[in-house]
Amino acid sequence: MPKALSPALFAAAMAVLVFTACTRTNPGPELHSPSAPMALQAGQQQQGASADEDRADGAMDDDSPAEVPAVPEDPPAPEPDRTTLPTGWGTVPAPPLDEAGPRIDTGIDHVVILVVDGVRSDAIATLGTEGAPTWHRLMAEGASTLNARTDPRRTYTNPNHLGMITGLVTDGDDGHGLRSNRDVEGTLHDLRGAYLPSVHDVTFHHGLTTAVFASKPKLDLLSRSWTPEHAAPSSAREDNDALRIVAESFNELDDAETHAVALEFLEQEELPAILFLQYSRSDGIGHSSGFNPTPGSAYMRELTRIDGYMAEILERIEQHPALAGRTAVVLTTDHGGEGTNHFNLDHAANWTIPLVVWGPGVPAGTDLHALNAEGRADPGDVIASDAAPPPIRNIEAGQIALRMLGLPPIPGSRVGVAPPLQVFAPAARPAEDAEARPAPPGGAPAPEAAPALTP
Ligand SMILES: [Zn+2]
Numbered sequence: 001m002p003k004a005l006s007p008a009l010f011a012a013a014m015a016v017l018v019f020t021a022c023t024r025t026n027p028g029p030e031l032h033s034p035s036a037p038m039a040l041q042a043g044q045q046q047q048g049a050s051a052d053e054d055r056a057d058g059a060m061d062d063d064s065p066a067e068v069p070a071v072p073e074d075p076p077a078p079e080p081d082r083t084t085l086p087t088g089w090g091t092v093p094a095p096p097l098d099e100a101g102p103r104i105d106t107g108i109d110h111v112v113i114l115v116v117d118g119v120r121s122d123a124i125a126t127l128g129t130e131g132a133p134t135w136h137r138l139m140a141e142g143a144s145t146l147n148a149r150t151d152p153r154r155t156y157t158n159p160n161h162l163g164m165i166t167g168l169v170t171d172g173d174d175g176h177g178l179r180s181n182r183d184v185e186g187t188l189h190d191l192r193g194a195y196l197p198s199v200h201d202v203t204f205h206h207g208l209t210t211a212v213f214a215s216k217p218k219l220d221l222l223s224r225s226w227t228p229e230h231a232a233p234s235s236a237r238e239d240n241d242a243l244r245i246v247a248e249s250f251n252e253l254d255d256a257e258t259h260a261v262a263l264e265f266l267e268q269e270e271l272p273a274i275l276f277l278q279y280s281r282s283d284g285i286g287h288s289s290g291f292n293p294t295p296g297s298a299y300m301r302e303l304t305r306i307d308g309y310m311a312e313i314l315e316r317i318e319q320h321p322a323l324a325g326r327t328a329v330v331l332t333t334d335h336g337g338e339g340t341n342h343f344n345l346d347h348a349a350n351w352t353i354p355l356v357v358w359g360p361g362v363p364a365g366t367d368l369h370a371l372n373a374e375g376r377a378d379p380g381d382v383i384a385s386d387a388a389p390p391p392i393r394n395i396e397a398g399q400i401a402l403r404m405l406g407l408p409p410i411p412g413s414r415v416g417v418a419p420p421l422q423v424f425a426p427a428a429r430p431a432e433d434a435e436a437r438p439a440p441p442g443g444a445p446a447p448e449a450a451p452a453l454t455p
Contacts, residue, residue, distance in 0.1 A: 092418045093174070093411075094167070097205045098235050100408030104430050107360050110327040111401040112313065113164065113276045116306050117157065117216070118283030120336030120349045121146040123293040123303055131295070132303060134310040135356070138331055142358030143366040143423055147378060148392045150335050152385035155342050155350040156181045157283070158221065160334035162188065163395030165198045165222055165276070167413025174414060183218040187225040197411045199398040200226040200244040203273050205234040206407055211247035211265065214278035215258045220250045222276060246272055255279045259309045266316040271323065274401050277313070279306045283337070291337025291349065299337075328359025328404045332394040351383050355392055357400060361428035368392055368421070375419040396421050406430065 094100075125146060129136040138144070151159050151170050158181045159170040168176040177192045178184065188196050200210050200223070212223045223245045224230070233240035249261045262277050282302045289298040310331075317323045332355040338347035345351065355368065363371070369378040369392065377384070379391040399409050399416035400423060409417050422429070 092414075094409035094413045094417045096411050097202065097408065100411075103206050104406035106404060106406040106424075106430050108326055108328050108404045108406070109273065110271060110323055111274050111359070111404050112317070112327065112329045113274060113397050113401050114310065114313070114329055114331045115161070115164070115276070115278040115397070116282055116303070116310075116331075116333050117278065117280040118286045118291060118335060118337050118342060119303065119333035119354060120291055120293060120338075121148075121352045121354050122349065123291075123300060124354050126293050126295060127300060127303060127307075131300065132307045134307045134314060135331070135354070137314075138329060138356045138358040139365075141364050142329075142356055142362045143368045143371055144354065144356040145368040145378075145392055146352075146354050147369070147380075148332065148353050148355035148394060149379060149384060150351045150353060150393065151395055152383070152393075153345065154179065155335040155345065157216065157334050158182075158184070158218065160394055161219060161222060161278070163393075163415065164332075164397040165200070166196055167395070167399045167410040167415045167417070168196075169395065169415060174412075178221070184221060187230050188221060189225055189230065195232050196225065197232070197413070198226055199274060199402060199410060201232060201234070202402055202407050202410055203405075204231070204242075204244040205236050207237075208273035208405070208407075209246045210244060210274040210276065211272045212245055212276045213247075213249045213258050213262050213265070214276070215251060215253055215255050215280035216278065217250045217252060219278060220248070223248045253280055253284055255281045255306065255309065259312070263312060263316055266313070266320060266323070269322070271320075273405055274398075279309060282306055283342075286337040286342070287340050290340050291342065293349075325360060328357065328362070328401070330397045330400050330404075331356040331358070332397055334394065345383060348381060348383075353394060355394060355397075357404075357423045359404060361424040363425035363428075366425075368423070371422050372419075376421065392421060 124132050124135050127135070151163050154160065154170045158178050159176075162176050162178045163169060166176045168174065170176060170179055176188070176196060178188060184191060203210050212219075214220075214222065226244050228241045228243060231240075231244055247265055249258065251257045251261075258277070258279060262275075265271075265275075282299065285299050285302040292299045294300065314329070317327050317329075333353050335342045336349045336351060336353050338344070338349040342350045357368070369376060372392070375389055376392050377387055377389045379387060384391045393415065396416035399413065400421055402409060403416075403420055404423065409420065424430075
């Protein structure tokens with residue numbers, strides 16, 4: 001149930017913030033090859049989650065445990081394809097980091113990946129500029145769509161959040177493999193049976209850092225597998241015992257607490273390249289009172305409250321001397337909702353979600369599908385799991401952030417790689433990719449070519 005954190009608990013939460021100097025130097029072209037590239041071996045991934053684990057959300061997701069319904073069944077259909085990726089995604093994995101070239105100057109030094117848990121698109125449309133002024137400001141000043149999609153077959157928290165930072169769908173031999181929606185034990189590398197590269201690896205390789213603040217305690221899965229102890233060493237760094245993630249905070253479903261920590265963090269002089277910030281009470285209210293898009297519902301009021309948090313984050317960005325004019329925001333959600341749940345693929349509201357990109361070089365008031373007429377297809381009113389070209393998906397969030405920072409995609413990732421999602425106006429696109437970075441090898445899938453990171 002909602003609770004206020006005591007000052008002592010708040011202090012404890014703040015104590016987990018670890019600040020280190022954040023360098024923005026590029027390692028330059030001299031990226032040496034690692035000793036033994038770690039292949040993402042087809043078939044190695046542990047399909048692992050038991051039938052029980054495979055059921056989706058439970059009390060973990062709700063901030064009103066007393067009202068949480070029984071653990072719902074996993075979506076009954078369609079069964080995920082265990083052997084192949086959806087055909088709409090590229091068969092070409094992102095190249096190893098040491099082949100990916102140096103960072104490109106895009107004019108952007110920081111990206112906030114902002115995730116509001118459980119947002120159905122029609123709620124944002126209905127709230128309008130009055131009920132969701134920050135959503136609509138970012139849409140008016142940036143590029144967006146209210147017809148983005150979740151992971152092709154998983155409309156719940158863990159798989160979609162992990163997809164955002166790995167650039168992988170959940171299922172298939174090349175998926176990230178985290179189908180459980182519960183608090184998982186061990187590292188994600190162990191779960192998968194192979195090293196799982198993430199945005200944290202790419203930023204670290206290029207001398208940058210990240211931070212993760214989330215309201216769901218189980219979302220420590222976004223950071224704990226990339227501690228110096230568990231992360232792959234970078235061939236470009238000699239200080240591989242340094243932190244990739246310089247600040248993190250996870251609390252017991254308390255958005256006010258997460259927000260306070262984030263605001264305070266944004267007062268620091270040196271800030272990481274990527275800040276992943278997640279608010280979750282909208283999901284808890286959805287489970288207890290319904291993901292009800294009717295004006296005035298508890299769910300809609302909660303979205304308005306979180307919109308106010310978002311406004312304060314933007315204000316902090318615009319007041320910060322190092323962030324103002326050099327920061328982008330990628331705003332999306334992990335899934336939508338229908339009734340008091342979000343697991344059934346038969347309900348379009350579970351997988352019809354918003355995605356907004358805002359920042360320098362992003363053309364104001366633009367439809368992301370119009371900007372990506374060739375690389376992405378508007379899915380209309382279908383889930384489009386296997387469409388080619390694929391729809392725009394929330395699990396591209398990390399790739400979008402890296403690209404806006406002028407960084408290469410996550411090694412071995414498939415989502416948003418070929419082609420990447422275009423978010424800059426044509427005139428603002430850096431004179432980049434084709435020449436600065438070798439194109440990924442064409443032809444058949446080559447999982448052996450995956451990440452240049454040693455375990
Ligand atoms: Zn949920």
